[in-house]
Structures are given as structure tokens and as C-alpha cells.
Amino acid sequence: MPPFARRHRLLLLLSTLALVLAAACGSTDGTGADPSEHGPSEPGPDPSGTETPDPVPGQDSFVSADAQEGQSADPGGTDLAEEDAASGPPGADGGRTVEEGDIYRVLAGDRILNLNAYRGLQVIDFADVTDPQIIGRYSITGTPVELYAYEDRAIVLMNNWRGYYGSRFSTVLDEVHGGVVAIIDISRPEKPVLLSQSHIPGHIQRSRLVRGGGQAALYVAAGEYGQFEDPETGDMEWGTRTFVKSFDVSGPVIEDRTELELGGYVTDIQATPEVLMVARGTHRWWSRGDGSTVTLVDISAPDGTMTRGDEVRVRGRVQSQFNMDLYNGVLRVVSGNRWGSGQGNWVQTFDASDLSSLTLIDEETFGDPSEDLYATIFLGNKAFFVTYFQVDPFHAFEITDEGIATERNEFIVSGWNDFFRPVAGETRLIGIGMNDEGGAPRAAVSLYDITDLYNTEPLMARAEVSTSRWTWSEANWDHRAFSVLENAVSVTGEDGVEETGLVLLPFSGWDGNHYRSAVQIFSFSADSLTLRGTMEHPDPVRRTFLPKDETATNFSETEMRFHDVADPDAPAQLGAVELAPNYEDVWVFGDHAVRHRSPNRYWWTDRSGDDPDGALEVFRTHEDPDIAEPVGAVAIPGNATVTRTGDTLTVLSLVGHTSGDNHPRFEIRTVNLDDPRRPALRDAITVTLPGWYNRGWYGGPWHDDGFRGMVWDGGYGHGGGQLAFADGVLVHRETRHHSEALGEAERCWWNLRDHREHQNCWSSGPSPGEGRDGEDPHGTDADPETWECTRHQGYRNCNTDHLGRTTCSGELTRCTIEMPHGNVIACEPLTDEEIDRLFRRTCDTYTEYRRWQTAVLHRVDLSSPASPRALPPLETDAQQEIRGGATLDGRYHLMWAEPVRVDDDPRRYVRWFFREVDLRADSIDEAFGPAVNVPGMLVQREGDALLTRDNLYGTRVIETAIHRLDLVDDTRAVLRGTARFRDAWVRDIALDGDGLALVNHQPWWSRHGGWGDVVVSDGDGREEPDTSSRLSIYRIADDGFAPLADVPVDDWAHLRTATPGRAVFSAGQGVLILNLDDPAAPFPQTYAGLRGWWPSSFVPVGDRLWIPSGRFGIQEIDANDWNLLER
Known part of the structure; x- marks a missing residue:
């Protein structure tokens, strides 16, 4: 259940920080300069709907569509845990x-299995509690649910998991997501x-493992939201359903046994070795008055086979496993x-x-x-x-063996208890909850005497x-978050009594x-x-326990401490291990690599002390990059940015x-990596770097990616700038x-005009119980519903500039869905008359601006890494519209665009240029090479061979x-x-560095106003998964591009x-790898989940x-692995 679903008396108001940076990257109308400077004000013929001719091979003068005008071309001890088994005499x-x-x-051998939200399954060795180590891990992403250890295997349950069914004969995948049970x-x-x-479809709620006699069976209760048939009315309604699945997990392969669909949504389960109790609410989750249904399931079969028993509707809501027995x-x-x-x-x-066959014996209301x-x-x-209300x-x-229930006492106290644990031979109860006296609820522990049910003062302390x-505390909603232990210590209480139990x-x-987390x-x-x-x-600590005498282990998602x-009274920390160190980057230097570990503390962490340092850790490249023990390390400031410079x-x-x-102002130091075991920071130089954008949570600096102008670099971090390195010089x-x-x-x-079309599409469907052709959908020959x-x-936008010139873009269409x-079957353009009838034209006026950006290059000479020195900045011309800068083929290049007029065409055009920059030069005249006109942004250079995006x-x-x-010379490109x-x-272009150009593209309408995907079919008529996105692969040749493949890929x-x-x-909250060994026949090969990173x-x-x-570690993917699901 949600953490605070039933704690509406306690309002935890946790504020979050959102940093939003804004940058003006071009004029609102797409101009880079005043158009009046380039031609007369009279509008020429309207060329909207005509395309710019392709450049001709041999051409050496180029103009391009202004990229910011074209809307759709911008890609965007003894632990007294509650007994799980309900009480009762042992059966056969x-x-x-x-x-x-x-x-x-x-585990035996001083090891802990940990299921971490960032890193997956971890094996931690704590034989030396002063130096615990993560000795192994299996990366599985999702939200941890539960974990079991059985023989030499771990049984792992996760939610929010994603996987993909793939084939070597198709580039389109079939995505599955929900829960997963894995044996590792x-x-x-x-x-x-x-x-x-x-x-597991939907969302795993709870599970139980029953073992004995050399066999083990796993029972999983899950829920799924969707449109289901109401069992009482037969109507289709949106809601939830519960199902229980059982598996034989005795061996290395999971074997499905039984699936029971119960309806409603599961709230919790309880179990004995022979009976599973499943509590669920009505599928109408919004209903307040419906009571829960409790279903009994016979799980006595050792192989996991289940038999559904009877069920009862109880008076109220069953919200916890401890509500059933x-x-x-x-x-x-x-x-x-x-x-x-x-x-x-x-x-x-x-x-x-x-x-x-369940029959009611007795019922009593209370409170x-x-x-x-x-x-x-x-x-x-x-x-x-x-119970609680103020x-x-x-x-x-008292409940007799026959089931007669009688309330013997009611005692009033402040606050509430969330969970009970029996101690002292079930003569006392330890209560875990909150005390709200004084107006500030605080976590509290209570001790009750339960020897006498008639005791009017059971609270002892x-x-x-x-x-x-x-x-x-997580103990407010999860009984596994805290520990109650007997015979764990021997200390003296206030009255001299010996206390041996620990909470x-x-x-x-x-x-x-300051914000504080502790146990x-x-x-x-x-x-x-x-x-x-x-x-x-x-x-925040998730679990606390004693893995050995007098040694406590506390762990959160980021750290485990002993x-x-x-x-x-004075617990002493012995050792700690980071469970999810934040690795921002990694670089390879021969047989060794360096990873950047950043502190990346969350807003809720204790900030009473100084900011912690980060580190550069050196490890051997043949080891697991995420858990490899460093051979050397050097501390760096926690707010540092690290970049490779040669x-x-x-x-x-x-x-x-x-x-x-x-x-x-920044201190800049190079790192001495001559001895990998002793990396060291060299002497610093202090420089001022104007225009440096500081990062915040889940964000980075604005930077120019060479394609889309200024874009937001997402991710964790503390600072960033538009850095490059060439000719031994670092440039910002x-x-x-x-x-x-x-x-x-x-x-x-x-x-x-009519915004009800979407609803009409739904209301035009078949009546309940009918297929598309009026047939019974459950019949053998029925069509699907x-x-x-x-x-x-679609979309259509028109702009009339300050000189009266009008340009339009986009198209409005009629589509069959x-x-x-929601699949788009076919579309056709609308006539002007239809547009006037179906659409409403809206206009407004605004002040047109010319907006542009220039650049200043701030340089640090690192040709002698031990003695860095600042060089004078280089500033571009005040009217030059800088669009990007990058190091290509070992040389630094600046790219800019100049607005131009094209005869008889009022649309915006620009002429693109690039020039090499000698970053070691003393003056602008010496530094800036000649301007070279090219069609579009320069994205790759190898010697005299150039590649541009236009x-x-x-x-x-x-x-x-x-x-x-x-x-062909210093001033001309052909x-x-x-x-x-x-x-x-x-959407995206990538170059593989070995002569291939890859282009990911979609139909124009998918960028603006598209709804659904086009259904495509392959040659034999089989319908492929819905996708409109494609991947085109070209061999870059001396005379242009040789097409190798054009295949569908998933839209996501x-x-x-x-x-x-x-x-x-990047796909489906993770990373997908396509195999291009034969670039004419690519196929998907492996997937690594990253929870949306x-x-x-x-x-x-x-x-x-x-x-x-980041917190998800350094993922390692073997280029030869195949891990896609196979049907």
C-alpha cells in the first residue's frame, strides 16, 4: 500500500527543488539578422509548399533553410520479526x-545479499566489518520488491521492469513492462x-516462499490497472484486478504452475504453509464504502499448484497482512x-x-x-x-477457539502504533508508531503489558x-524496516533492572x-x-538489523554502515561501504581507466558539515568498472568538473x-597519471570563466550540441561549460x-473547432458484448473489438514579418484511426474549404526581434600540464551569429550563419560557414582562419573530407x-x-567512426500533431509492431552516400x-544496442535498463x-551478448 495512504493525520510536507534555466538561442521568428538589410520590403511570390532544390555535386556556394524557422526540423540478535505464517497447529x-x-x-560466511534500487542485486562481504566490500553484483533495474535466498540461488522480485522480445530478423521490438521474478x-x-x-503483468504487491522436503514454491500476488468486465453487471469498466501466480522454484528454471484471477486490487496477503489468504478491494478503487474480500487458496501441494477456495466479503477494509489470521x-x-x-x-x-465453504461465526464492532x-x-x-482519531x-x-470475539478493554493514549511485536513469551508488546503530543509527530516505541486483558493501564513505558x-520512518508503513531483538545486550536501566532487548x-x-537521518x-x-x-x-535508512552479535547493520539506498x-548509549561506527556511488564519467588510458566519483548528495541529507570531496579512482580495464577496487585514487573538490585533455x-x-x-572563478589543475597507483593533482591556476552555467539536481549546463543549438544537458552534477580541447589548449x-x-x-x-473528436472516436466503438461487425467477441469466428x-x-502556422512577408508551414489532414x-491507418490533406469549416484561425501580433549570439573563447594553455597558463580571450565579431564550436580532426572549429535573401522567395535563408581556430595564437587575426561556406552545420572532418547536417x-x-x-583549398568546399x-x-544522426552514417527519422506529422503510429507490414503480410520511426544506414563514400539499409525502429x-x-x-528507460556487423541487415542485440537515466x-x-x-553505476555491455527475450 502507499506509504501514507492511511496516515492522513500526519502530513509530511517534503519540498523539492527544481532548477529551470532559460536561454535565448535565436529570434522568435527565426531571423538571424534584419531582413531589410538583404532586399526590398515588397513580398515576392509565396513559395510555401515548394521544396528547396538539392545541392548539386561540384557546387561550392550554399544556402540553407533557417533552422529556427522550420518548426518541424528541430529535433528535439534473535530478531522478533512478526511471524509470517498465521497462527495455528502444524499440519501434515x-x-x-x-x-x-x-x-x-x-548469508553464511559473513555475506549479505542486498537488492538495491540503483545497482540491482549486490553481494557484500562483511567478514571484516571495518572494511566491508561489494564483491559481486547482477544489474537488474526496476523497483525492488522482495528477495529470497534458496540454496545457492537468489530469487528476485522487481516492479517497473522492462524487457524486450527481439528477433535477429527484425529491427522492431515488442516491449514488455511490469513486474519480474528472476532466479540468479x-x-x-x-x-x-x-x-x-x-x-508478471502489472504491479507485484506481495509474495511468499514455501519450502520443505527439497522443494520450494513461490506465490506472487499482483495487480493490474486496465479495462475489465464488472462481474456483477457485465459492463466494461476501468479499474484494477488481482491475480495470484505460483511457480516451482526448486531448480534453476522457473516453472509456472497456477494463475488465479481474483478481480479487484490486492491490499496484502498472509500465509501458513498450507493456506494463502489474499485480501483485495473492489476494482472500483475510488469507492469508499465497499468492504474487502478475503480469498483462501490451498497451497499445500509441494510443487506450487494452487486450488482456489471460498471467499468472504468483510465489513471494512483489510489493509495489512496482520489483519488476517x-x-x-x-x-x-x-x-x-x-x-x-x-x-x-x-x-x-x-x-x-x-x-x-466459509461461514460467519461472529462479528463485533469497536471504537x-x-x-x-x-x-x-x-x-x-x-x-x-x-484505532486513531486525535x-x-x-x-x-478475547477470541475463543470456537471464534467468539469479545472486547475486554479499551485504553486511551496519545499518538498511535503502526505495528506490534510480542516479547517476553507473549506477555508484552512492543509498539512501533508515532507520538503526536506537542504538535510535532515523532517516531516512538511503546511497551505494553498484555498478560491481563482486563488491565485498564496496559501502557508501561x-x-x-x-x-x-x-x-x-519507513517503519510507519513497512514492518520490515525496524528490528526488535531479545537477548541482544546486557545493560542497566534507570531503576537498575537489566535490559537485554534492543529496538x-x-x-x-x-x-x-538541518535534516537528519539515523537509527x-x-x-x-x-x-x-x-x-x-x-x-x-x-x-533515510531502509533496514536495520544485527547480522552478528553486538554488530548492527544499517543501510539506505546509497550506503551500508556497521x-x-x-x-x-554510545554506538561506534566500525566501517561502511557505498552501495550506489555516483559515477559521472569514466575515461580509458591504456590498461587503466579513471572514474569520476561525485558526492551528489540529495537535498534531504545531513548538511551540517562541509561538502564532501569527490574522487578520481584508477582501476584496471579488465575488471568490472562499477565495483573494481581502485589501485589508486586522488580526492578532488565535490563541485568539480572533470574533462579529458589529451x-x-x-x-x-x-x-x-x-x-x-x-x-x-575556477581553479584548474591537471592530473598526473604517470603512476596509476599514485594519481596526483598538479599545481593550480585560477581563471575567470564568464558564461559558465552551474548545474543543479537532474540538470546540467546549456550547451551547443552542434545540431539543435543550445540544449539542456540532463544529469547529475555541480558545474559545466562549453569546453573543448585542441592543440594542447583547453577552451571554454x-x-x-x-x-x-x-x-x-x-x-x-x-x-x-470541435474538440470532442477524441471522445467521439471512443464512443463510436461497438456496444459491450459486440465485436466490430456485431458478432459475439467470445465466439470462435468473432473479430477483435x-x-x-x-x-x-496536424498543424498549420503562418508568420507575417515586420516587412509584410508571409510564410507558412505544416499541413492539416483527415486521418482514419x-x-x-489509436493507430493511424491513412491520412489525406484537407482542402481550404474544409479547413475553414473544421478549424478556427487565430492570430496575434508581437514585436519581432533579431536575436543572435556571439562567442568569447577563454583559453588555458596545457601544453605543459605541470605549468598551465591563461591566454588572452578571443572574441568573435559583434554581428557574427555563432551557432556552435567543436574539436574536429584534432582542430578547433567555429560555426556561424549569415542571413541571406533568395530571389523571389520571402522565406528565411542563412549561409553557413566554419573556420579553423588556432587556439595557441596570440591575436584574433592570427587565430581565426578563413571562412568556408558549407551547406549546414559541420559535424565531422577527416582531413579534407567534410560532413555537414543541413x-x-x-x-x-x-x-x-x-x-x-x-x-579543395583554404576557402572553398565542394x-x-x-x-x-x-x-x-x-531526430538523430550518428557516425560510427568507421565510414557509416546512421540517421533516425520519422514522418513529418509525427513531430507536430501526430496521433498514434502508422501500421506497417513486411513482405509476407505479417503486421509488424506499430512504428513510424526508421533507421537509415549509409556508407560514406568519396562521391556521397551509398545506402545500405532502411529499417523500422521503435518510436520510443x-x-x-x-x-x-x-x-x-536510449530506449524504454534504458539503452538498446543494435548489431551492425552486417550494416545491410542490422538487428537488436541487447538491452540494459537504467530507470530512465x-x-x-x-x-x-x-x-x-x-x-x-550516475547512481546507477557504470553499466557494462558486452558487444557479443544477446539478452533480449525470446518467445
Whole structure:
């Protein structure tokens, strides 16, 4: 259940920080200069709907469509954990036990299995608690649910997992997402290996493992949201359904056994070795008054086969496994209010001696109807329940063997308990909850005497965590987050009584003026409870336990710490290991590599001390880049930016700002890597770098990527700039923005008059129970429930500049849509009359500006790495519209565009240029080489061979082309060939460095106003998965481009980079690799999930690809691995 779904009395208001940077990269109308400077004001003929002719091979003078005018060409101890098995006499189960999963397991040999949200499955060796080590891991992404250890295997359950069914004969994949159960071999802890996995539709809620007699069975309860048939009315309604799946996991391969669909949505499960109890709500999750349904499932078969038993609808909502219990053949259920329903709290008992036929024995209501149900526990013939509304009644019940329930006492106390644990031979209860006295709820532990159900004062003691303000804890909603241990210590309480029990309770919250996370220690006896010391942690603790005597282990998602708790008043930290170090980048230098570990602390971490340092860690390239033990390391400032400069690294760290103009000042140091075991920072030089954009959470600097102008570089980090390195010089390109008002202009656009079309497409479908042709959809010859409808879509924009010249782009179309999937079957353009009837034209006026940017190159000479020196800055001409800068073929190049007029064409055009820059020159005249006109942005250079990306006007939109040119002298480039993508939106272009150009493109309408995907079919008529995106592959030749392949790829895939033989896509919250060994027949090969992380670099290392991914570590993909799912 959601963490605070039933804690609406406690409002945890956690603020988040969002940094939004804005940059003006071009004029609002797309001009780079005042058009009046380039021709008369009279409008010429309107060429809208005509395309710019292709450049001709041999041509050496070029103009391009202004890239910022073409809308669609811009790509964008003894632990007393609650018994899982419900109480009851042992059956003929052959010694079978039932086990609840968790996100960790302690193994023999001083090892811990940890299921980490960032890194997946980790094996941690803590034989030396002063120096614990991650010795192995298996990268599996998603949200951790539960983990089991069985023999030499780990059974892992994850949500938000993605996988792909792939084929070597098709570039289009079939994506699956939801939950997954995976069996991982840990017989070699340093090298865990996936043995098998099974996809679970929807969302895994809970699971249980039953083992015994050499067999093990896994039971998984999951829920799925969608459109389902109401079992009472037969109508199709949106909601949730519950299903339980069982698996035989006795061996290395998961074997499916039984699937039971139960309807509704699961809230929790409880189990004995023979019976599984499943509680679920109605599929109408928004309903307040419906009670839960509890279903009994026979799981006595050792191989996991299930048999569905009877079910009962109880009075209220069952929200926890501790609300259900099976004792002496009696099912006992306590249920409560749901979202203020006022239906009260109830305890009910049912005769369950026959699982196929449940009958009510007794029911009693208790507490005020407005109170919500919190902690509950059944202990033999006793039961204790907590309700809460401003105060916390503690209810004591007697329940006879026959199932007759009677409330014996109600005790009122402040706050509430979330969970109970019995101690002292079930004569005492430890309560974990909150005390809200004083207006600031704080995590608290309570001790109750439960020997006498008639005791009117059962509360013996209460203690709160040691913080001055409100707190929260995962223990508020997960009973596995804390530990209650007996016979763990021997300390003296206040009255001299010996206390041998420990409670370890994690908490987070504000303490004074800083945020704090820690584990509070309490000690207890049968008659006392004492507040002890705390074990501090950098971020919220998820689990705390004792893996060995007097040694506590606390871990969050980022760190695991070990403490000596022999003296619980003064616990001493023994050692720690980072579970998810933040690796921002990695570089290879021969047999060694260097990774950048950044502190990257979250806003909720303790910031009472100084910012921690980062580090550059050297390791051997043949090892796992994520967990390799460094052979050497050097500390660097935590806010540092690191960049490669030839055969070394350079570290830039912010040290302050200049007075007056507030420009950032940096210390710049190179790294001495001569001895990999002893990397060291050389002497620093301090320089001012204006225009440096500081990063924030989940963001980086604005930079020019060479294609799209200024773009936002997502990712973690602390600082960044437009850095390049050439000729032994580090250069930062400062961008200076300029604007000039030109006059009044008008823009117009068209909106659909009737916005109900989308709903009409749904309402035009078949009636419930009918197929598209009116047939019974359940009949053997029935058509699937699909239908067609008409939808008008697309876009059209027109702009009239301050000189009265009008240009338009886009197209409005009528499309046939296949419902309910939303696939576009076919589209046709609308006539002017139809546009006037169906669409509304809206116009407004605005002030037209010319906006442009110039550049200043700030240089640091690193030709002598031990003695860096600042060189004078180089500034470009004040009217020159700089569009980019990059190091190509070892030389630094600046790119800019000059607005031009084309006869009889009012549309915006620019002429692109580049020039080489000698970064070591003393003056601008010496530094800037001659201007060379090329068609579009220069993206690659090898000697005199050039490759550019260009924009050309098409019949509908601005189209993309790539050009191959030769530089025949210092001032002239000659075209050799062109590849143009008509009526297409080019999303990404990548060059593999071995003569291939890869272009990822989609139809023009998918960029603006497209709805759904075009259905395509291959040659034999089989329908491929819906996709409109394609990948074109060319061999770059002396005379242009030789086409090799043009294949469909999935719409969600973005081409990121290419290496010889491989293409790399960001896809489906991860990275997808296509095999290009035969570039004429590419196929998908492997997928690595990254939970939506957008990598900033890809590092080829032999047959491996390293992907630095922040908290998700350095992913390593073997170029020869195949890990796609096969049907």
C-alpha cells in the first residue's frame, strides 16, 4: 500500500527543488539578422509548399533553410520479526515453512545479499566489518520488491521492469513492462548469473516462499490497472484486478504452475504453509464504502499448484497482512474505515475447517466509527487493535477457539502504533508508531503489558527518538524496516533492572535547522524501556538489523554502515561501504581507466558539515568498472568538473566569483597519471570563466550540441561549460546574447473547432458484448473489438514579418484511426474549404526581434600540464551569429550563419560557414582562419573530407539533409553527394567512426500533431509492431552516400551514438544496442535498463561498452551478448 495512504493525520510536507534555466538561442521568428538589410520590403511570390532544390555535386556556394524557422526540423540478535505464517497447529506439511521476502538476506560466511534500487542485486562481504566490500553484483533495474535466498540461488522480485522480445530478423521490438521474478545463481558470489526469469503483468504487491522436503514454491500476488468486465453487471469498466501466480522454484528454471484471477486490487496477503489468504478491494478503487474480500487458496501441494477456495466479503477494509489470521480452523479478520467512510472497525471470525465453504461465526464492532485502524495483532486467544482519531484507543479482545470475539478493554493514549511485536513469551508488546503530543509527530516505541486483558493501564513505558522536530520512518508503513531483538545486550536501566532487548528504529526529519537521518536505539526488559544512542546515516535508512552479535547493520539506498552496539548509549561506527556511488564519467588510458566519483548528495541529507570531496579512482580495464577496487585514487573538490585533455585529465573547481560582474572563478589543475597507483593533482591556476552555467539536481549546463543549438544537458552534477580541447589548449566558449527590435509582426495558427473528436472516436466503438461487425467477441469466428473512426489533425502556422512577408508551414489532414489502439491507418490533406469549416484561425501580433549570439573563447594553455597558463580571450565579431564550436580532426572549429535573401522567395535563408581556430595564437587575426561556406552545420572532418547536417525547405516542412564535401583549398568546399529525408523529421544522426552514417527519422506529422503510429507490414503480410520511426544506414563514400539499409525502429528509441559494428539507442528507460556487423541487415542485440537515466557518454573498451550512469553505476555491455527475450 502507499506509504501514507492511511496516515492522513500526519502530513509530511517534503519540498523539492527544481532548477529551470532559460536561454535565448535565436529570434522568435527565426531571423538571424534584419531582413531589410538583404532586399526590398515588397513580398515576392509565396513559395510555401515548394521544396528547396538539392545541392548539386561540384557546387561550392550554399544556402540553407533557417533552422529556427522550420518548426518541424528541430529535433528535439534473535530478531522478533512478526511471524509470517498465521497462527495455528502444524499440519501434515512435512516440515514445510513459509517465508516472507525482504530486500536483503544474511548469508553464511559473513555475506549479505542486498537488492538495491540503483545497482540491482549486490553481494557484500562483511567478514571484516571495518572494511566491508561489494564483491559481486547482477544489474537488474526496476523497483525492488522482495528477495529470497534458496540454496545457492537468489530469487528476485522487481516492479517497473522492462524487457524486450527481439528477433535477429527484425529491427522492431515488442516491449514488455511490469513486474519480474528472476532466479540468479550466486554460487560464485563475485559473478552472479541470471538463470531464468518470468514476467508478471502489472504491479507485484506481495509474495511468499514455501519450502520443505527439497522443494520450494513461490506465490506472487499482483495487480493490474486496465479495462475489465464488472462481474456483477457485465459492463466494461476501468479499474484494477488481482491475480495470484505460483511457480516451482526448486531448480534453476522457473516453472509456472497456477494463475488465479481474483478481480479487484490486492491490499496484502498472509500465509501458513498450507493456506494463502489474499485480501483485495473492489476494482472500483475510488469507492469508499465497499468492504474487502478475503480469498483462501490451498497451497499445500509441494510443487506450487494452487486450488482456489471460498471467499468472504468483510465489513471494512483489510489493509495489512496482520489483519488476517488462521487459527484452529478459524479465519479471523479485522477491518477498518476506508477514506473516512464512517463504516467503523470490525473483527469477524469464520469457520474455515473446509476451505471451500466459509461461514460467519461472529462479528463485533469497536471504537468510534470515525477512527482509522492502525496496528493489529492476533496472539492465540488474544487480539490487540489500535484505532486513531486525535487519540489512540488500544483495544484488547478475547477470541475463543470456537471464534467468539469479545472486547475486554479499551485504553486511551496519545499518538498511535503502526505495528506490534510480542516479547517476553507473549506477555508484552512492543509498539512501533508515532507520538503526536506537542504538535510535532515523532517516531516512538511503546511497551505494553498484555498478560491481563482486563488491565485498564496496559501502557508501561514510551520513549521517542532524540530529535527536536517532526520525524518520519519507513517503519510507519513497512514492518520490515525496524528490528526488535531479545537477548541482544546486557545493560542497566534507570531503576537498575537489566535490559537485554534492543529496538532499532530508523527515522528521518528536521533536527534544529538541518535534516537528519539515523537509527535510534532503545533497550528494554519485561518492565522497562530506555532511550539509548543513535547511529547516524547520510540518508533515510531502509533496514536495520544485527547480522552478528553486538554488530548492527544499517543501510539506505546509497550506503551500508556497521556499528558496534555493545554499549547502546554510545554506538561506534566500525566501517561502511557505498552501495550506489555516483559515477559521472569514466575515461580509458591504456590498461587503466579513471572514474569520476561525485558526492551528489540529495537535498534531504545531513548538511551540517562541509561538502564532501569527490574522487578520481584508477582501476584496471579488465575488471568490472562499477565495483573494481581502485589501485589508486586522488580526492578532488565535490563541485568539480572533470574533462579529458589529451593524455591526462583536467579538474575545474569553482572557488568563488568576481566582484561586480559576479563571474565564476575556477581553479584548474591537471592530473598526473604517470603512476596509476599514485594519481596526483598538479599545481593550480585560477581563471575567470564568464558564461559558465552551474548545474543543479537532474540538470546540467546549456550547451551547443552542434545540431539543435543550445540544449539542456540532463544529469547529475555541480558545474559545466562549453569546453573543448585542441592543440594542447583547453577552451571554454562563452556565449553572449544580443537582441534588436525590428517592428511589429503577426503569427496565425489553426485549432480544431470541435474538440470532442477524441471522445467521439471512443464512443463510436461497438456496444459491450459486440465485436466490430456485431458478432459475439467470445465466439470462435468473432473479430477483435476494434473499429475505425475519422480524426482531423496536424498543424498549420503562418508568420507575417515586420516587412509584410508571409510564410507558412505544416499541413492539416483527415486521418482514419484504428481504435482502441489509436493507430493511424491513412491520412489525406484537407482542402481550404474544409479547413475553414473544421478549424478556427487565430492570430496575434508581437514585436519581432533579431536575436543572435556571439562567442568569447577563454583559453588555458596545457601544453605543459605541470605549468598551465591563461591566454588572452578571443572574441568573435559583434554581428557574427555563432551557432556552435567543436574539436574536429584534432582542430578547433567555429560555426556561424549569415542571413541571406533568395530571389523571389520571402522565406528565411542563412549561409553557413566554419573556420579553423588556432587556439595557441596570440591575436584574433592570427587565430581565426578563413571562412568556408558549407551547406549546414559541420559535424565531422577527416582531413579534407567534410560532413555537414543541413536544413532545406520541403513541400510541407523543413527537411534534413546530410552532405559529403571536400575542402579543395583554404576557402572553398565542394559538394560530392547528398542524402535528403523528404517529408521527414530527422531526430538523430550518428557516425560510427568507421565510414557509416546512421540517421533516425520519422514522418513529418509525427513531430507536430501526430496521433498514434502508422501500421506497417513486411513482405509476407505479417503486421509488424506499430512504428513510424526508421533507421537509415549509409556508407560514406568519396562521391556521397551509398545506402545500405532502411529499417523500422521503435518510436520510443533515440539514436545516441554509434561505434564500429554497433548502434546505441536510449530506449524504454534504458539503452538498446543494435548489431551492425552486417550494416545491410542490422538487428537488436541487447538491452540494459537504467530507470530512465539519460547517459551523457558511451565509452567503448574493446568488445565492451561502458555507460557511466550516475547512481546507477557504470553499466557494462558486452558487444557479443544477446539478452533480449525470446518467445
